[in-house]
Amino acid sequence: MIDILQVSTFLVILLIGVAWYLSYSAARLDRLHAKVEGAMSALDAQLVRRAEAALELANSGALDPASALLVADAATESLERTTEQPVSDDLLDGQHFGGREAVEADLSAVLRAALTDDVVEGLRARDDDLASEALDLVGASALRVRLARRFHNDAAREVRRVRAKGSVRLFRLAGYATMPEAVEFDDDPPATLGR
Amino acid sequence: MRIGIVCPYSWDVPGGVQFHVRDLAEHFLRQGHEVSVLAPADDDAPLPAYLTSCGRAVPVRYNGSVARLSFGPVTSARVTRWLEAGKFDVLHLHEPVTPSASVLALWASSEPVVATFHTANLRSRAMHTANPLLRPSMEKIRGRIAVSEEARATVRRHLGGEAYIIPNGVDVSRFAVATRRPDWVGTPERPTLAFLGRVDEPRKGLEVALRALPAVLDRHPGARLLVAGPGDATDLLRDADRRAAAAVEVLGAVSDPDKAALLRSVDAYVAPHRGGESFGIVLVEAMAAGAPVVASDLAAFAAVLDGGRTGVLFETGSDAGLSRAVLDLLADPSRAQALRSVGQQRARVFDWDVVADRVMAVYETVIEGAESEPDGPMPRGLWGRLVRGVPTGGGQ
Numbered sequence: 001m002i003d004i005l006q007v008s009t010f011l012v013i014l015l016i017g018v019a020w021y022l023s024y025s026a027a028r029l030d031r032l033h034a035k036v037e038g039a040m041s042a043l044d045a046q047l048v049r050r051a052e053a054a055l056e057l058a059n060s061g062a063l064d065p066a067s068a069l070l071v072a073d074a075a076t077e078s079l080e081r082t083t084e085q086p087v088s089d090d091l092l093d094g095q096h097f098g099g100r101e102a103v104e105a106d107l108s109a110v111l112r113a114a115l116t117d118d119v120v121e122g123l124r125a126r127d128d129d130l131a132s133e134a135l136d137l138v139g140a141s142a143l144r145v146r147l148a149r150r151f152h153n154d155a156a157r158e159v160r161r162v163r164a165k166g167s168v169r170l171f172r173l174a175g176y177a178t179m180p181e182a183v184e185f186d187d188d189p190p191a192t193l194g195r
Numbered sequence: 196m197r198i199g200i201v202c203p204y205s206w207d208v209p210g211g212v213q214f215h216v217r218d219l220a221e222h223f224l225r226q227g228h229e230v231s232v233l234a235p236a237d238d239d240a241p242l243p244a245y246l247t248s249c250g251r252a253v254p255v256r257y258n259g260s261v262a263r264l265s266f267g268p269v270t271s272a273r274v275t276r277w278l279e280a281g282k283f284d285v286l287h288l289h290e291p292v293t294p295s296a297s298v299l300a301l302w303a304s305s306e307p308v309v310a311t312f313h314t315a316n317l318r319s320r321a322m323h324t325a326n327p328l329l330r331p332s333m334e335k336i337r338g339r340i341a342v343s344e345e346a347r348a349t350v351r352r353h354l355g356g357e358a359y360i361i362p363n364g365v366d367v368s369r370f371a372v373a374t375r376r377p378d379w380v381g382t383p384e385r386p387t388l389a390f391l392g393r394v395d396e397p398r399k400g401l402e403v404a405l406r407a408l409p410a411v412l413d414r415h416p417g418a419r420l421l422v423a424g425p426g427d428a429t430d431l432l433r434d435a436d437r438r439a440a441a442a443v444e445v446l447g448a449v450s451d452p453d454k455a456a457l458l459r460s461v462d463a464y465v466a467p468h469r470g471g472e473s474f475g476i477v478l479v480e481a482m483a484a485g486a487p488v489v490a491s492d493l494a495a496f497a498a499v500l501d502g503g504r505t506g507v508l509f510e511t512g513s514d515a516g517l518s519r520a521v522l523d524l525l526a527d528p529s530r531a532q533a534l535r536s537v538g539q540q541r542a543r544v545f546d547w548d549v550v551a552d553r554v555m556a557v558y559e560t561v562i563e564g565a566e567s568e569p570d571g572p573m574p575r576g577l578w579g580r581l582v583r584g585v586p587t588g589g590g591q
Contacts, residue, residue, distance in 0.1 A: 035564070041563075147556060151564065154356045161355075
C-alpha cells in the first residue's frame with residue numbers, strides 16, 4: 001500500500017517536473033522566435049533606409065552621371081523588391097528573406113564601385129552640404145545593415161540550436177514555425193564610409 | 196536615449212574596462228543622452244554623479260588572476276532596483292560572463308541588451324561546464340560587440356556565434372594638443388625613445404628594449420630611453436648592459452597629462468611587447484600624440500598599425516630587429532615625419548567620436564529589433580522567470 005503511495009507521489013512529482021520543463025522550453029523557444037522576427041524586421045528597415053539613402057545620393061547630382069545611374073538602378077531594384085515582397089508578409093509563414101540576397105549584394109557592390117576613396121574625398125572636399133549629408137546617410141545605413149544582419153544571424157543560430165534538442169523535437173515544441181535561416185549576402189560598405 | 200551601462204569590475208581600481216566604460220558614459224552624457232553606470236564601488240568613495248554602486252567589491256580569483264567582483268543577494272537586490280528605477284531604452288553590459296554585476300543584470304533584465312566582450316584569454320572552466328546555466332540568459336543579448344579580433348575569437352570559441360568588432364576608444368584630441376616637455380624632447384645628438392608599461396612584467400618587453408639599446412648607442416651615444424610605468428626596474432637594470440642601463444631614465448608611474456607630454460616629446464615610441472595584448476591602446480595614444488611607433492609584430496599591434504603602414508613592425512622578441520628599426524627611423528627624418536602624420540590620421544579611427552557613433556548604431560539597431568517584435572506580456576520577478584522562462588522583453 002505504502003509502496004503504491006510512494007511510487008505515485010514520485011510519479012506525480014516527476015510529471016509536474018516534466019510539464020514545467022516543457023512549458024519553460026516552449027516559452028523560451030517562443031521568445032527566441034520573437035527575437036528573430038524582430039531582428040529580421042530591423043534588417044529589413046535598415047535595407048530600405050540604405051536603398052533610400054543611395055537613391056538620394058544618386059539624385060543629388062553630386063556623382064557623375066554614369067555612377068549615379070548605376071547606384072540609382074541598384075537602389076531602385078532593392079526598393080522594388082521590398083515593396084513587392086515585404087518581409088512582414090513572409091513573417092506570417094516563417095522567416096524568409098524572400099530571395100533578396102542577390103539584389104542587396106548588388107547594391108553593396110555598386111556602392112563600393114561608385115564610392116571609391118578618391119570619389120568620397122572629392123565629394124567631401126566640395127563643401128556641398130547635400131552631398132555630404134547623403135554620403136553620411138549611406139555610410140550610417142550601410143553600417144546598420146551589417147549590424148542588423150549579424151544580430152539576426154546570431155538569433156537564428158540560437159533558435160536552431162534550441163530546436164535541435166531532443167525534447168524540443170520529440171514534443172514538437174516549435175509547432176509549425178519554420179526554421180529560421182541565416183541571411184548571407186555581401187554587405188561590405190565602401191571603404192572610407194565603413195569606418 | 197536612456198542608457199544603462201554595467202561594469203563588472205570595481206570602480207575604485209583603475210583598469211581597461213573601467214576606463215572604457217567611463218569614457219563611453221561621459222561621451223554619451225556630453226551628447227545629451229541620459230546615462231547611468233552600475234559598478235561595484237565603496238559607498239564612501241567619491242563617485243561621479245552618473246555612477247550607482249552595486250556594493251563593495253571582493254577580491255576573488257577568477258580567470259587566472261585576482262579580480263575585484265561584486266555578487267551575492269545584496270548586490271542582486273541593488274541591481275534589480277537600479278534596473279527598475281532606470282527604465283532604460285537599452286542596457287549595455289561589459290564582460291557579461293564575469294560573475295559579477297553584469298551577469299546579475301543580464302539575469303534580471305527585460306530591456307534590449309547589448310554586450311561588450313573585452314577579454315582575449317578567457318580561461319574560466321565554468322564557461323564549459325556550467326553552460327546550461329548561462330545559456331538561457333545569454334540568449335537575451337541582442338547585439339554582441341568585441342573590442343578586438345582576439346576578443347571575438349574568444350566569443351566564438353566559448354559561446355558560439357559572432358561578435359561585431361568595435362575597438363577601444365582614445366581621446367585623440369587630448370594627446371594631439373599636449374605640450375612638449377623640453378627635457379624629454381630629443382635632439383639629433385641626444386634622441387629620445389619612450390617605453391610605457393609595467394617595467395617588471397616580462398610580457399611588456401622592457402628587457403628586449405634593453406638588449407636592443409647598445410646597438411643604438413653605438414651610432415647615437417647620447418640616446419636616451421625614457422621608461423614610464425609602475426614597477427621595480429632595479430633587477431632588470433642590474434642585469435642589463437652597463438651602457439644601456441646608463442642610457443635609461445626611469446620615470447616611474449606617470450600621470451595622464453605626463454604620459455601625453457612624453458609621447459608628444461619623444462623621437463619614437465617603442466612597444467617591444469612579447470604577447471598577451473588584445474588591443475594596444477598605448478599605440479593609438481602614441482600615434483595620436485604624433486610619436487612614430489616601433490612595435491613588435493603581434494597580431495593586435497599589426498591591426499592597430501594597419502599592417503605596418505602607420506608604424507614600424509619588427510619581429511616579436513628580436514632585439515636586433517628593434518635596434519635596426521630604431522636606427523633606420525633616426526637616420527631618416529623625412530620618414531619619421533611621414534609616420535607622424537599618417538599616425539595622427541590613423542589614430543582618428545579610434546577616436547571616441549567615431550567609436551561611440553558605432554556603439555550608438557548598435558544600440559539603435561538592437562532597439563529597433565526589440566520594438567518590432569510581436570508583443571506579449573513581459574514576465575517580471577522570480578515567479579515569472581520560473582514559469583515563463585527568462586524574459587527577453589517580448590514574446591507571447
